[in-house]
Amino acid sequence: MSSQSRFLAEPKTVAIVGCPFSGGQPKAGVDQGPISLVEAGIVSQLEGLGWKVKFDGHHQFEEISAVNDPPIGILKNPRLVSRVTKSVAGVVGGHAAKGELPLTLGGDHSLAMGTISGTLSKYPNACVVWIDAHADINTIESTESGNIHGMPLSFLIGIGSKVDEFSWVKPDLKADSLVYIGLRDVDTNEKKILKENNIKVFSMHDVDKYGIGKVVEMALDHVNPNRDRPIHLSFDVDALDPSVAPSTGTPVRGGLTFREGHYICEAISETGLLVALDMMEVNPSLADEASVKQTVAVGCSLVRSALGETLL
Ligand SMILES: NC(=[NH2+])NCCC[C@H](N)C(=O)O
Numbered sequence: 104m105s106s107q108s109r110f111l112a113e114p115k116t117v118a119i120v121g122c123p124f125s126g127g128q129p130k131a132g133v134d135q136g137p138i139s140l141v142e143a144g145i146v147s148q149l150e151g152l153g154w155k156v157k158f159d160g161h162h163q164f165e166e167i168s169a170v171n172d173p174p175i176g177i178l179k180n181p182r183l184v185s186r187v188t189k190s191v192a193g194v195v196g197g198h199a200a201k202g203e204l205p206l207t208l209g210g211d212h213s214l215a216m217g218t219i220s221g222t223l224s225k226y227p228n229a230c231v232v233w234i235d236a237h238a239d240i241n242t243i244e245s246t247e248s249g250n251i252h253g254m255p256l257s258f259l260i261g262i263g264s265k266v267d268e269f270s271w272v273k274p275d276l277k278a279d280s281l282v283y284i285g286l287r288d289v290d291t292n293e294k295k296i297l298k299e300n301n302i303k304v305f306s307m308h309d310v311d312k313y314g315i316g317k318v319v320e321m322a323l324d325h326v327n328p329n330r331d332r333p334i335h336l337s338f339d340v341d342a343l344d345p346s347v348a349p350s351t352g353t354p355v356r357g358g359l360t361f362r363e364g365h366y367i368c369e370a371i372s373e374t375g376l377l378v379a380l381d382m383m384e385v386n387p388s389l390a391d392e393a394s395v396k397q398t399v400a401v402g403c404s405l406v407r408s409a410l411g412e413t414l415l
C-alpha cells in the first residue's frame with residue numbers, strides 16, 4: 104500500500120461516511136447496509152491493511168427526513184434525496200479537502216450525486232468509474248420509475264431538464280470522464296442518452312468478449328489515458344451476479360463473478376489514483392440470513408481490494 108495513493112496525505116487516511124439512506128428507491132432495508140458493513144468489521148479490516156481509519160458513527164438524516172415531500176413530476180422523495188445528497192457532498196468534499204479518502208457506505212445509489220459532487224469539489228479533473236448492472240442516468244423526462252437512484256449521473260453530467268430542488272448539483276462531470284463496467288439492464292431511454300452523449304460503456308457482453316483484464320485496461324485508457332487523473336470508483340453491489348451478491352434491491356442475472364468484481368477493485372488500487380470509493384445498494388433485509396452474510400462479506404472484501412489488499 105505504501106507507494107500508492109498519489110493524491111492522498113500521509114498518513115494514509117480513509118474516512119468512512121456511513122449513509123443509512125433509502126429514499127432514492129422504494130425498498131426498505133438498504134439504509135441498514137452501512138450498519139451491516141461496519142458491524143462486519145470493515146474498520147479493523149482496513150486498519151489491518153495499514154490505513155488510519157476515521158469513523159465516528161453513521162450520518163443521521165432525521166431532521167431532513169421530516170420534510171413534507173410530495174413528488175415533483177414523477178420524482179419520488181425529491182427534497183429528501185436532494186438534501187441528504189447535498190449534505191453528503193459537503194462531508195465527502197471536506198474529507199477530500201484534507202487529503203483523506205472518503206469511503207461512502209450506502210444506502211442507495213442516489214447518494215453518488217453527493218459523493219461525486221464532493222470529489223469534484225476537491226479534484227475537478229477526477230474521472231468516474233461506475234460499476235453497476237444499471238446505468239443510473241435517467242433524466243426527469245426519461246425515468247419510468249421516478250426512483251432517483253436510477254438518475255444520479257444525469258444530474259452530475261447536466262442532461263435533462265433542470266429541477267429547482269437540485270440546483271445545488273453542479274453539472275461538472277464531463278460525459279467523457281465517465282466509464283461504466285458491468286451494465287446489463289439499461290432502460291431504452293437510457294440507451295439513447297448513452298449514445299447521444301457518447302458515453303463509454305463496457306457491458307457484460309464486453310466482459311464476456313474481452314475478459315475483465317482487458318476491459319479494465321480499456322476503461323482506464325478511455326477516462327485516464329496517461330494514468331494521471333484522480334479516480335472516483337462508485338461500486339453498486341448489484342454489478343455482481345445475484346449468486347455472488349443476492350441481498351440487493353434490483354438484482355439482475357448475468358453479472359460479474361466474484362473474481363471479476365475484485366479484479367476491478369485491485370486494478371484500480373494498483374493505479375495509485377483512487378481518491379474516493381462508494382460501496383452501494385447492500386440491502387441486508389433482502390434474502391435469507393446466509394445470503395445477507397455473503398453479500399455483506401463481499402461488500403467488505405471489494406472495499407479491501409480497492410484499498411490495497413492483494414492476493415499475494
Ligand atoms: N442504483 C440502482 N440499483 N438503480 C436501478 C435503476 C433501475 C431503473 N433504470 C430505474 O431508473 O429505476
Ligand SMILES: [Mn+2]
Pocket residue numbers: 235236237339341342353384
Ligand atoms: Mn444497480
Ligand SMILES: [Mn+2]
Pocket residue numbers: 212235237239252339384
Ligand atoms: Mn446503481
